[in-house]
Amino acid sequence: MFFASDNASGVAPEVMAALCAEGGSALPYGGDPVTAEVTALVREIFAAPEAEVALVASGTAANALALATLTPPWGAVFCREGAHVEADECGAAEFFSAGAKLVTLPGEGGKLAPETLEAALARFTPGDLHAVRPAALSLTNVTELGTVYQTSEVAALSAVARTRGLLCHLDGARFANALVATGATPAAMTWRSGIDALSLGGTKNGLLGAEAVVLFDPARAEELRIRRKRSGHLLSKHRYLAAQMRAYLADGLWLRLARQANEAAARLASGLSGLPDVQLQHPVEANLLFVDLPATLCRRARDAGAVFYDYGATGDHMTVRLVCSWNTTDADIAEFLAILR
Known part of the structure; x- marks a missing residue:
């Protein structure tokens, strides 16, 4: 009767079998064929042929790298009160971005409302040198309270963000659960609804430990690659992350x-x-x-x-x-x- 967290669930047999099958040798640091297959598979699933796919070993790393890529050190990231990126990651987003500020907003049932975001943005004067600059919006789906954003809700919030030039991040630690709950396609829940970067979770849903940053803006791909390497999250035996993700995404597992x-x-x-x-x-x-x-x-x-x-x-x-x-x-x-x- 273990109901504490899906983080503690076992590894799916299909995933463990895929890991055990990765014997022998292969080029390190993502130069292996399995990593290339995963990149192609994610691009196909998300109908995003230019997306950058960066595998990492934890959700904290995925969120922090994604937000650092979207946000300058003087930027503000808006998120809901209690968001995992703000409450449970020990300041990783601020650390990886070299100082970006997380601004929390209230929201019923785990969700932000467009009018709440509009009101928050209205308090920032464009060009004010004394304040951080609004830079990004971070949403969580499934939310920290177990509710789910519909694609229309994601699109409405990203539209408000766009009015002030904000980029949009989706913490998808339970992204698969959100897709199943809504019936949405991966593309509809992300870039077609205005999301620029997704933290694609797997550890909570049967993986040993693998997540991905899916970046939908190819112009920022090189920055994400450099940040991942510099932060120590480009693994030498990278194919063992890729083997998990390939088994996870293949055949709809x-x-x-x-x-x-x-x-x-x-x-x-x-x-x-x-x-x-x-x-x-x-x-x-x-x-x-x-x-x-x-x-x-x-x-x-x-x-x-x-x-x-x-x-x-x-x-x-x-x-x-x-x-x-x-x-x-x-x-x-x-x-x-x-x-x-």
């Missing part, structure tokens, strides 16, 4: 794994909604649930071996986060619900 996680979360939400004194905080649209329940039930579940994170307390109730993964089983869900009953 990434979407199948995400669908399994989303469907598990839907089953868990359905069971929880039938329990007295238990309330879902947000619509369950992907694979994350935020649940209010009595503290006594939290203790009972933990005593029985359930693992999950607390997200605050109100009186005798706790708010907890439950995350389903590609390998969450029906037995896990049934046992957890039985304990709460």
